[in-house]
Amino acid sequence: MTPNIDHKGATWQEIAQKVRDHRDITVEKIEPAIPTQFDYLPSRVIDVPRQHLSAAEVEITESPIDSLLSSLAIGKLTSLEVTKAFLRRAAIAQKLTNCVYELLPERAIARAKELDEALAKGEPVGPLHGLPISVKEHIGVEGRDCTAGFVGWVGNKSPYDANILKILLKAGAVLYVRTTEPQGLMVLETCSNITGVTTNPHNTSLTPGGSSGGEGALLALRGSPLGIGSDIGGSIRSPAGNCGIYGLRPTPARLPLIGLEAFSIGCETVMGAIGPMSPTLDGIELFMKTVLNSRPWDDDLSLHQMPWRVLEPSKKLTVGVIWDDGVVKPSPPVQRALKEVVEKLKALPDVDVIDWAPYKHDEAMKLLTKLYAPDGGRAFAKGLATSGEPWLPLPEFTMKGSPGVEDLEQHDIWKYTKDREIFRYMYLQEWNNAAPTMDVILSPVGPLPAPPHGTSKYWGYTSIWNLLDYPGIVFPVTKVNPELDAKDESYKPRNEMDKLYYDNYSVDGQKDAPVALQLVAKKLYDEELVEALKTIKREISLPFVNSLA
Structure with a gap:
């Protein structure tokens, strides 16, 4: 698609700068505030977030996903404190690697409070109750830009959350951050004229991969426990490999694509897919189980009608x-x-x-x-x-x-x-x-x-x-x-x-x-x-x- 957007004579540089200014404002809204700049940064910045977070925030953001969900489900941790911890860590990750398109603090905190109130009245909302999730920018979020890496698409607002997000939110997730992607998506690195270059937190002279490189860098820095990427040539697997995390590119048409934007939507010579990215293998399986057990094919007949199958371990x-x-x-x-x-x-x-x-x-x-x-x-x-x-x-x-x-x-x-x-x-x-x-x-x-x-x-x-x-x-x-x-x-x-x-x-x-x-x-x-x-x-x-x- 080519959105019909009037930028009123603005240059592409001015349009891109407005996006970066907006992103910086969302980072500045995080409380307690994070450092505006770091005095000295090594090439390996994996350890840096720990130096600027409380002990409780470090423990929350580095907890295994199953432990985190267990604590959320029984109220040992509130969704609000978990969400705030990941917002702070994501804000620091942005300062270190330029991996964030925008934070969503107002939406995330309102959602977290809603989930805490629901738990106080009864049961957890779903299998992902209170879990913060991150998402690549071209996966639509209601009312937010969906540029697919093109400056001229800034202002192309998604009319609704993408179907994959709807499923995860219904399962109790909290959306709090959107991540960077390359120009037009078709690159195994993450650089665009909108957000610039995203770097690898293990060695900032190297690429985190692409096109889901913002997700890769954020997840490696433990700024997210579970993210959504997309892959038409390696765009989940490249950043997962480069950043030392797990990433699954599922068989196409198992997970819903409604609500995504790209210049090639409608071209089926090579089919794209969305999939999970996580610091842990447990996060990958949890994502697939949650989405496929929701029966997404009931609303989208383009999908394979296959729930996630629980298998016995292979004997051979x-x-x-x-x-x-x-x-x-x-x-x-x-x-x-x-x-x-x-x-x-x-x-x-x-x-x-x-x-x-x-x-x-x-x-x-x-x-x-x-x-x-x-x-x-x-x-x-x-x-x-x-x-x-x-x-x-x-x-x-x-x-x-x-x-x-x-x-x-x-x-x-x-x-x-x-x-x-x-x-x-x-x-x-x-x-x-x-x-x-x-x-x-x-x-x-x-x-x-x-x-x-x-x-x-x-x-x-x-x-x-x-x-x-x-x-x-x-x-x-x-x-x-x-x-x-x-x-x-x-x-x-x-x-x-x-x-x-x-x-x-x-x-x-x-x-x-x-x-x-x-x-x-x-x-x-x-x-x-x-x-x-x-x-x-x-x-x-x-x-x-x-x-x-």
């Missing part, structure tokens, strides 16, 4: 391993994380580990280039033109500069859509024939733990699963270790993209970066996927190094 698990997709080689810390996980899995009596040779991933990347921008970037450019804002380098590369992008004729779109369906069919045949017992695939999330700003051009390790419509979940494993993760100076890059990532890896440059991996299952096997990760996490004691500590 077969894990296929992608060591390298053949296009861009994983960097040393990613290779090490894979090896460490695989070695521990092989020692388990009820887990079989096999190597899984990627099936034509190079061809898949060429096909995705056609499907992501079938109009050659015209719709994206139209979104920019609503304000006159300039292209930023990464979205320009993705939407019109990437080799193979072209403005397709309708018949060409039909052809590439058919090719997509053939590829999906052939990939499944390969899985069924070559590894019929394989339950899940273990792979990198990306070639680097967290890339330097402005360098995230390769989506292959995540977008392949978007092409296939397979669910994927990302989980933290370890951290970059200067003693173990030295660069291989003898390596000869196989192509230009491989060289870009090789050149941008530095064991010193990636200092403190989390290293995560990804688990993937067949379409609609979301429950099996989460159960497999629960088993693996429990049996080999993941993560090996807690990057959020």
Whole structure:
């Protein structure tokens, strides 16, 4: 869509500045007030919020989600005190990483008081009673901007809360913060002409990923216990991996998309999905159970009519391993994380580990280039033109500069859509024939733990699963270790993209970066996927190094 908004002759810079001014005002409303600036900040800012919060606020914001919900349900903690604690921590997170689009203190505090009054009169409102939740900006909130990263869409007000929010609010959640996203959403980093650059709290010279990078940074700083991201090429999994948290991209059409905005709404060459992001795996499962047990398909027949299935733990698990997709080689810390996980899995009596040779991933990347921008970037450019804002380098590369992008004729779109369906069919045949017992695939999330700003051009390790419509979940494993993760100076890059990532890896440059991996299952096997990760996490004691500590 292209909203018809009159900015009365304002420049794009003036429009963007008004958004930032508004955000700063919402931060200033937080009580007790947070520091207006910090005298000195290290590159790793994970520990900084603890220095500016009370002991009670630290305990609340760092409590496991199940413990927090238990305390809220019995009134040991009030929704008001929990909400205020997360508002303060989110405000500090904004000062540290620029991850907040706006805080919603009036709405959140009113909602918290309402929930406390309801509990005083009877039972908790729902399974999420009193739990603060964060949300990516392009997921609509009634009466608030929904820009999808375009300056010209500032002032495009959502007429109602997105369906996913309605479900979570009915379950007792408190919405208190909206997070940053990149220009037009189509980037694995988080930079826009509206809010600027969002940084990684583990190392601010690195990107938190994108396009749900504001969520990633906020959750890593424990400024939220549970957030909502979206993913059409890795936009949940990239920030989850870069920031050392958990993120699930479910099978598309399991969770409702009504109320979201994007320049490509209506284009179904590659389907997007929304999904949960959380510092804990428990948060991921809680989100899915809560939403799917509400039967969202009763109001939206585009959704699969499948409640969240409770499974018995698998007695036997077969894990296929992608060591390298053949296009861009994983960097040393990613290779090490894979090896460490695989070695521990092989020692388990009820887990079989096999190597899984990627099936034509190079061809898949060429096909995705056609499907992501079938109009050659015209719709994206139209979104920019609503304000006159300039292209930023990464979205320009993705939407019109990437080799193979072209403005397709309708018949060409039909052809590439058919090719997509053939590829999906052939990939499944390969899985069924070559590894019929394989339950899940273990792979990198990306070639680097967290890339330097402005360098995230390769989506292959995540977008392949978007092409296939397979669910994927990302989980933290370890951290970059200067003693173990030295660069291989003898390596000869196989192509230009491989060289870009090789050149941008530095064991010193990636200092403190989390290293995560990804688990993937067949379409609609979301429950099996989460159960497999629960088993693996429990049996080999993941993560090996807690990057959020």
